Every structure is written in structure tokens, then in C-alpha cells.
Amino acid sequence: MAVPKTERPARNRLAAILHQLCPRCFTGKVFQGIVDMNERCLVCGLRFERESGYFTGAMYISYLISLVLLFAIFGVVWLLLPHDSLFDIGLLCLVSGLVYLPLVPLVFRYSRILWMHLDRKLDPDVDDPGL
């Protein structure tokens, strides 16, 4: 299948992950909207959801990414908020959650991208024509 002129393949898997590209050809875009995925790669035809429930593994990755982000945000907010008698752990959690909230679509996308690349790296299924 010919590569459209507007799409250039990533040099390696890490670049493909960062640009959220197909785990097989490193060229086709996986997402068409903020959280809407293409069913197949527009370049090589790879079906992204290998089987029903395929993205359950992405939930574990999402959990790990969220944990790291929330702890980092929590630490920064803890350093920035004044520590006086009104200091409240609930307020700290609330502010951290509010700062994290806009990052949810990004976490969703990268957890799926990382899951697909990890899965394709460990089980490439070279005979899969992508049908």
C-alpha cells in the first residue's frame, strides 16, 4: 500500500510512540480525534483492536501513568500551597485532581499507544495481514 505524501514514517518505535503512530508501519495515525481511534491503520491496514477486550491491558498502563503524574502534581502543589494552619490534605488532593483532569485524554491516548506498541513488539504476529 502506498504511503500518502503527507505522512512520513517515524524513524523508530520510540518516535512512533511519541507521535502516536501505527505499531507496525510507524506511519499511520492511530487517533482521528481527541479520543477517537481509527479502526485500522490508514497506511498498512493493521486492525488496532486485535480482539474484543484488547485494550484492557492499556488500563494498567493508564493506571501507572496516572499514578506517576498524580504524585508529581501532588508534590508540586504541596510545595506551592502555603503551609499554615488552614493547610488541608483534602484541598491538596482536590487541587492535584483538578490540575490532573486536563491530562486525562493524553493519558488515555498514550496508554493505548504504549499498549499496542508493547504488544506488537512482544507478539508481532507477522502472518497477520491486518484483516
Ligand SMILES: [Zn+2]
Ligand atoms: Zn500501519
